[in-house]
Amino acid sequence: MHPKHPSESLTILTDLVLPSETNPLNNLFGGELLARMDRAASIAARRHSRRITVTASVNHVAFNRAIALGSVVTVEAKVSRSFNSSMEIFLDVWIEDRESGVRTKANEAIYTFVAVDEQGRPVTVPEIIPETELEKERFDAALRRKQLSLVLAGKMKPHEATELRALFL
Numbered sequence: 001m002h003p004k005h006p007s008e009s010l011t012i013l014t015d016l017v018l019p020s021e022t023n024p025l026n027n028l029f030g031g032e033l034l035a036r037m038d039r040a041a042s043i044a045a046r047r048h049s050r051r052i053t054v055t056a057s058v059n060h061v062a063f064n065r066a067i068a069l070g071s072v073v074t075v076e077a078k079v080s081r082s083f084n085s086s087m088e089i090f091l092d093v094w095i096e097d098r099e100s101g102v103r104t105k106a107n108e109a110i111y112t113f114v115a116v117d118e119q120g121r122p123v124t125v126p127e128i129i130p131e132t133e134l135e136k137e138r139f140d141a142a143l144r145r146k147q148l149s150l151v152l153a154g155k156m157k158p159h160e161a162t163e164l165r166a167l168f169l
């Protein structure tokens, strides 16, 4: 299986915020943004693995900025690291100013997807080779985030999370 670069999974999803997708403050409903990010992440995971992929976990979501009705929202998803069958997908969310076209970062999130066969059993995915500084930074921290996610899900004992523990020692 040939290694791939994060850029090969890049997925860009641009859409408007419509009235039916907002909360009483006329800002984008959080669950709608989660769904858009899940879709973009799913496509990125599929582009990397060329297999069926399922969401295993939403590891981190930061709703730093409200997104107003009528905004043009762009979700960018890329695989930041692959393991055996799992892939960490990093998502950056941007809002575009209607008049100037200037893009501002609104939110970010990290999802974990797993590649599976037709019976839903995990299958191996290609390795990933980061290229840019940001890709290398995200790649390096991904193992600690995987360990944290597994510990929180009760699938790993805290004392087994060696790289994560090293952060605090």
Ligand SMILES: CC(C)(COP(=O)(O)OP(=O)(O)OC[C@H]1O[C@@H](n2cnc3c(N)ncnc32)[C@H](O)[C@@H]1OP(=O)(O)O)[C@@H](O)C(=O)NCCC(=O)NCCS
Residues within 6 Å of the ligand: 054, 055, 056, 057, 082, 083, 084, 085, 086, 087, 112, 114, 116, 120, 122, 146, 149, 150, 153, 155
């Ligand atoms: C995700 C799923 C395939 C994992 O199956 P499993 O029996 O736990 O399989 P494993 O224990 O072998 O784990 C497979 C991989 O997922 C990773 N994983 C499982 N749970 C995880 C979690 N909470 N956080 C991060 N990684 C996780 C494991 O570390 C492993 O990674 P690796 O192969 O790269 O080392 C299975 O739980 C599943 O199908 N869940 C439902 C998915 C779904 O329907 N999503 C949509 C939600 S509506």
